[in-house]
Amino acid sequence: MYMKLLEERIRRDGVVEDGQVLKVDRFLNxxxxxxxxxxxxxxxxxxxxxxNVTKILTIExxxxxxxxxxxxxxNCPVIxxxxxxxxxxxxxxxxxxxxxxxxxxxxxxxVSKQFLRxxxxxxxxxxxxxxxxxxxxxxxxxxxxxxxxxxxxxxxxKAFQPGGERIRAKGVRVESLARVKRMEPGQIEFC
Amino acid sequence: MYMKLLEERIRRDGVVEDGQVLKVDRFLNxxxxxxxxxxxxxxxxxxxxxxNVTKILTIExxxxxxxxxxxxxxNCPVIxxxxxxxxxxxxxxxxxxxxxxxxxxxxxxxVSKQFLRxxxxxxxxxxxxxxxxxxxxxxxxxxxxxxxxxxxxxxxxKAFQPGGERIRAKGVRVESLARVKRMEPGQIEFC
Numbered sequence: 001m002y003m004k005l006l007e008e009r010i011r012r013d014g015v016v017e018d019g020q021v022l023k024v025d026r027f028l029n030x031x032x033x034x035x036x037x038x039x040x041x042x043x044x045x046x047x048x049x050x051x052n053v054t055k056i057l058t059i060e061x062x063x064x065x066x067x068x069x070x071x072x073x074x075n076c077p078v079i080x081x082x083x084x085x086x087x088x089x090x091x092x093x094x095x096x097x098x099x100x101x102x103x104x105x106x107x108x109x110x111v112s113k114q115f116l117r118x119x120x121x122x123x124x125x126x127x128x129x130x131x132x133x134x135x136x137x138x139x140x141x142x143x144x145x146x147x148x149x150x151x152x153x154x155x156x157x158k159a160f161q162p163g164g165e166r167i168r169a170k171g172v173r174v175e176s177l178a179r180v181k182r183m184e185p186g187q188i189e190f191c
Numbered sequence: 192m193y194m195k196l197l198e199e200r201i202r203r204d205g206v207v208e209d210g211q212v213l214k215v216d217r218f219l220n221x222x223x224x225x226x227x228x229x230x231x232x233x234x235x236x237x238x239x240x241x242x243n244v245t246k247i248l249t250i251e252x253x254x255x256x257x258x259x260x261x262x263x264x265x266n267c268p269v270i271x272x273x274x275x276x277x278x279x280x281x282x283x284x285x286x287x288x289x290x291x292x293x294x295x296x297x298x299x300x301x302v303s304k305q306f307l308r309x310x311x312x313x314x315x316x317x318x319x320x321x322x323x324x325x326x327x328x329x330x331x332x333x334x335x336x337x338x339x340x341x342x343x344x345x346x347x348x349k350a351f352q353p354g355g356e357r358i359r360a361k362g363v364r365v366e367s368l369a370r371v372k373r374m375e376p377g378q379i380e381f382c
Contacts (some may be wrong), residue, residue: 031306032255034267049223061251064223065259065269078223078256115222143284 003043003177006155007190009036016183028060028155029127034069040177042069044125044153047175048074051150053123055079055116057142059098059109059134066155067125074123079116081109083143094144096116098137101130109137116145132163135172139172151175159191194234194368197346200227207374210272219346220253220318225260229283231368232261235316235344239265242341244308244314246270248333250289250300251323258316260292265314267364270307272300272332289328292321300328307336315343322366323354330363342366350382 010051013021027033053074058067059081069079083098084107095108100107116122124138135152142149150163151173168174179191206214214224244265249258250272258269260285262333274289275298284301291298307313315329327341333340348355350370359365 005362025303026305027268030260030270030273030303032259032271034259034269035266037259038263060254061271061273064252064255068223068225068228068256068259069263071223072229075226077218078225078250079221080223080256082221082252112216112221114217140341 001042005036005039006178007138008182009033010156010178011188014188016188017184022061022156022158022180022183022188024127024156027028028066031064034065037066037069038072038153040153041068041073043177044070044123044175045073048123048150048153051123052121053150054120055122055147056125057116057138058125059083061137062128063126069134070153071124077115078125079111081111082110082136083107096137096140096143096144099131099133101133103122109142113145116142116147118146119145120145121139121150122147123150125154126152127155127165129154129157129163129174130161132161135163135167135174139167139170151179155175155179193285194231196227197369200224201369202373204255204378206381207376207379210230212345213349213371213374214377215318215347219257226288228257228260229263231257231344232264234368235261235314235366236264239314239341239344244312244313244341245311246271246313246338247305248313248314249316250329251273253319254317257318260295261316261344264317266281268306269316270302272302272329274298274300285329285332287335288323289329290324292324299349302332302336307333307338309337309366311336311338312341313338313353314341316345317343318346319349320345320347320354320358321349321352321366323352323358326354326358330358330361344368347371 013032157176258265347369348367
């Protein structure tokens with residue numbers, strides 16, 4: 001699946017650096033165009049609307065806005081996985097490790113057990129899929145809870161990196177709205 | 192200003208711990224009730240709708256969802272201040288220091304200069320106001336940019352802590368939708 005509106009926006013406002021980094025901070029993950037998020041949410045609602053999603057799960061920070069606007073289409077709550085234990089979180093949590101290629105570190109990511117139940121049908125939402133570490137962390141949290149994983153809605157997939165292929169090979173339905181096949185400064189080609 | 196719906200939700204689903212900590216992670220800052228966020232957004236639109244807001248500014252992570260759903264009412268983008276410099280952010284940033292009483296540390300918080308301009312009219316949105324450190328950090332970022340500060344929309348203010356009073360004394364319009372006057376386990380009293 002692809003979404004022309006998002007591809008056009010990436011062409012117009014995305015910035016390619018060093019061949020591997022695609023900066024979309026003008027509209028996706030620093031400044032956020034919520035009108036665009038509404039259209040993305042409608043597209044995922046079209047794709048996953050028959051799945052009776054009960055919870056949307058994302059990971060802080062840049063997935064949260066997209067997930068919340070999308071959840072308005074699904075009439076369900078959002079849970080965001082938190083990147084470390086804080087004093088304000090319940091003691092009973094599911095946890096997993098996520099390696100960040102952007103920041104070059106490993107984080108412990110947690111979700112309170114009270115919010116992910118075996119009867120839940122969970123849709124994952126995130127802004128980026130590249131190496132797949134964050135998405136695999138979210139999948140692990142869902143599996144620990146015994147909930148049903150409906151699939152993953154991704155805004156931008158860097159299809160030349162291995163995450164998407166590896167996760168689809170596990171049988172997870174991944175719907176990326178824009179899939180970058182290759183890119184270099186000034187030029188972006190989609191699948 | 193107050194909002195009955197939010198007060199009732201805090202009474203029903205909020206948990207008071209140790210007299211100072213109000214946990215609202217069932218609906219506000221871990222699991223997020225986006226239907227409630229829509230009502231909060233409408234209330235802030237009623238309060239600030241005449242101010243021609245051009246940008247909503249929040250701080251990661253738990254303010255992002257509320258800010259994005261609120262921005263749908265204002266038809267404007269959201270910017271979230273990031274808690275540290277990452278490789279994916281532009282070099283030219285405004286930065287400030289924010290002390291977290293929850294985490295017991297000090298973070299550097301940044302916003303790319305390209306997203307806050309002198310001609311912008313900025314509404315701040317955050318989930319909590321207690322000691323006021325996060326909100327004062329956001330105010331500092333707006334002042335550095337030369338943009339006009341329209342005011343701040345806060346979901347839950349702990350009115351028995353000093354942040355709200357100090358920030359209002361500076362002349363900033365702060366609209367908290369629920370103001371907690373005092374609380375103890377099992378009992379919450381609003382202003």
